[in-house]
Amino acid sequence: MPTTIKQPKQSARFMQGNEAIAEGALAAGIGFFAAYPITPANEISEAMARELPARGAVFIQMEDEIASMAAVIGASLGGLKAATATSGPGFSLMQEQIGYAVATEIPSVVIDVQRAGPSTGQPTFGAQGDVMQARWGTHGDHPIIVLSPSSVSECFALTVRAFNLAEKYRTPVILLADEVVGHMRERVSEFPVMEVVSRARPEVHPEWYFPYDNDLGDVPPLAAFGDGYRYHVTGLFHDKSGFPTQRIDEIDPWFERLFHKIEGNTDDIVEVSEEGTREAEIVLVSYGAAARSARHAMKMAAADGKRVGLLKLKTLWPLPEDRIKELARSAKGFIVVEMNRGQVRLDIERLAAGRAAVEGVHRFDGEMISPTSVLKAIEEF
Amino acid sequence: MAEKLPYIQDYLRSKKRFPTVWCPGCGIGIVAGGIIRGIDRLKLNKDEVAIVSGIGCTGRMPVYMDFNTVHTTHGRALAFATGLKLAKPSLKVIVLMGDGDALAIGGNHFIHACRRNLDLTAIIVNNNTYGMTGGQQSPTTLLGARSTNAPYGNIDQPFDTCFLAKAAGAAFVARTTTYHAGEMERLVARAISKKGFAVLEVLSQCPVFYGKMNRMPTAVEMMQWFRDNTSTQDVVGRIRRGVLVDREVPEYGDEYRKLVGSAQEQKDIRERKKSPATVRLAGPHEAVAVEHEESEKSAEVAKAVEVHGRK
Structure with missing residues (x-):
């Protein structure tokens, strides 16, 4: 049920993205945080270790990232808002449990502060190589919500949003930050007062409670263990009671609802910010740290009299498909700016479907994309 | 058998979930019975019991039991249970795992759960094999025993579950078998x-896979083997049953709640330090709490309490 909480008044501060993520989690009402040390996400868990005990909430350092994600799901089943934070290697380890949270529809927030990879890569360098892993990292067909902040204040706001979406849609939400945004310090004025959403709890008699009832709309209420609703949770295909089933007539409607709750609510879930896209001949598509370079390049190009706009993806998955299709009709083309080999670009090409040209500025060696390299791509377009 | 019915009616999801997935002669049903009778002895409220399991034949146990039940991923049951117990300390959390689930894929979580000593009960059904996948060797398969993945005999040294739990710091460690149903209960x-991390290993039979491949093709033969090769005394050549460890170790949940208390206290003191005008006198418990602290930061805090206390 949505409630607005009052955040303490504060003057402008100079703070880091990771710190803002921690503040966002606190503002969203986090009750449980589990993690394993990893660069460049440590500042988040350190802030949690400092802040949560004093609030009577739980912080625990687990034995690895698999255990961290499992503990988060367990705590969420106990009724708390729960999250973990990690980076590439740890994110890889979490994938099986993320799929479990998708299938069992247990709200959870996974913060991945991306670093350069694959493998150990470069822990202190930024990159955006986990975009497709965030989408498809766990096995099997599944929907997912992924958000991507590009500034310190967005780190705060999108973390609150990640919790809200997780609770509202009973799903894991991935906050896909990156080392640049996570470690960058910026001056931030007062954080916005945001609506805070908590999961719907059942009000029916336990006899009539079905945690996966497809007839209750997209998102059936979720009871916490110990609240008097004794039910079963399993990663196997399950019926509306949560018991394993092999009946196609029970599996299919569940699958349909699982996808529909995300794909049918993109108006609510998908968030973009646009600058100058209406008049633009060239639309830059970017997100996270790379969007900062794209925006800078857009301004430089505008000074040269070029009609360039920016479509910044705050929600990475699902993509704003309809909007991209519209822009493919109004603009001449897209330049996708991202710190990987073109993980979002492939989807932009699919959505442009030949109606608009798609180019990319890509860099994945741990260095930032410079505004001048984006400007060069604009000039050569 | 009429006196057994109340167990079925009270604790099993008898109308919905039967027959079980287990093979004829499987020991897991006996263990499920032992668990339910053990819970019944304690007269626990069903709403306050959570059963967490992993993957495998044993992992299927909770679906038949009328508690808060969660069938998690392979090897991770203890990690899920850790989160659940910390989120809802009022729950009695019982974790059911097989030998492969607890000691191979979940081995890391197992030793760390022992070390952490959170108030969980881990029941490990050890049938020396991966039954669900057709009878491969597990970390407790004996040397020389055959499995579908060790057709020439197993050369991997087995774990002793109870020794491992003891060495890793569990507060309570015990062993029984499916033959000893009363003892199991x-x-x-x-x-x-037991307040703390308790491990109960139950030696169980898998006649269909492990037994057939190792010249004990029936449940009766395997259970007779448990009878003849185990003892509640230390006897050479016999596996020890009964309570092996029962010790007092600080329980993690209690320790965490103490930490919460001192964190809140320190936060209060920090805030009071910031605005001395609103200082309230430190209560005696605060002064006592900081006396035991040794770090430099705490010394500073103690000083602050002292100063404010004098006011």
Whole structure:
């Protein structure tokens, strides 16, 4: 049920993205945080270790990232808002449990502060190589919500949003930050007062409670263990009671609802910010740290009299498909700016479907994309 | 058998979930019975019991039991249970795992759960094999035993579950077998009652895979083997049953709640330090709490309490 909480008044501060993520989690009402040390996400868990005990909430350092994600799901089943934070290697380890949270529809927030990879890569360098892993990292067909902040204040706001979406849609939400945004310090004025959403709890008699009832709309209420609703949770295909089933007539409607709750609510879930896209001949598509370079390049190009706009993806998955299709009709083309080999670009090409040209500025060696390299791509377009 | 019915009616999801997935002669049903009778001895409220399991034949146990039940991923049951117990300390959390689930894929979580000593009860059904996948060798398969993945005999040294739990720091460690059903029931009740991380290993039979491949093709032969090769005394050549470890170790949940208390206290003191005008006098418990602290930061805090206390 949505409630607005009052955040303490504060003057402008100079703070880091990771710190803002921690503040966002606190503002969203986090009750449980589990993690394993990893660069460049440590500042988040350190802030949690400092802040949560004093609030009577739980912080625990687990034995690895698999255990961290499992503990988060367990705590969420106990009724708390729960999250973990990690980076590439740890994110890889979490994938099986993320799929479990998708299938069992247990709200959870996974913060991945991306670093350069694959493998150990470069822990202190930024990159955006986990975009497709965030989408498809766990096995099997599944929907997912992924958000991507590009500034310190967005780190705060999108973390609150990640919790809200997780609770509202009973799903894991991935906050896909990156080392640049996570470690960058910026001056931030007062954080916005945001609506805070908590999961719907059942009000029916336990006899009539079905945690996966497809007839209750997209998102059936979720009871916490110990609240008097004794039910079963399993990663196997399950019926509306949560018991394993092999009946196609029970599996299919569940699958349909699982996808529909995300794909049918993109108006609510998908968030973009646009600058100058209406008049633009060239639309830059970017997100996270790379969007900062794209925006800078857009301004430089505008000074040269070029009609360039920016479509910044705050929600990475699902993509704003309809909007991209519209822009493919109004603009001449897209330049996708991202710190990987073109993980979002492939989807932009699919959505442009030949109606608009798609180019990319890509860099994945741990260095930032410079505004001048984006400007060069604009000039050569 | 009429006196057994109340167990079925009270604790099993008898209308919905039967027959079970287990093979004829499987020992897991006997263990499920032992667990339910153990819980019944303690007269626990069903709403306050959570059963967490992993993957495998044993992992299927909770679906038949009328508690808060969660069938998690392979090897991770203890990690899920850790989160659940910390989120809802009022729950009695019982974790059911097989030998492969607890000691191979979940081995890391197992030793760390022992070390952490959170108030969980881990019941490990050890049938020396991966039954669900057709009878491969597990970390407790004996040397020389055959499995579908060790057709020439197993050369991997097995784990002793109880020694491992003891060495890793569990507060309570016990062992029983499916032959000793009465003992099992008593040990289940004791393990659940123990405050701290309790491990109960139950030696169980898998006649269909492990037994057939190792010249004990029936449940009766395997259970007779448990009878003849185990003892509650230390006897050479016999596996020790009964309580092996029962010790007092600080329980993680209690320790965490103490930490919460001192964190809140320190936060209060920090805030009071910031605005001395609103200082309230430190209560005696605060002064006592900081006396035990040794770090430099705490010394500073103690000084602050002292100063404010004098006011």
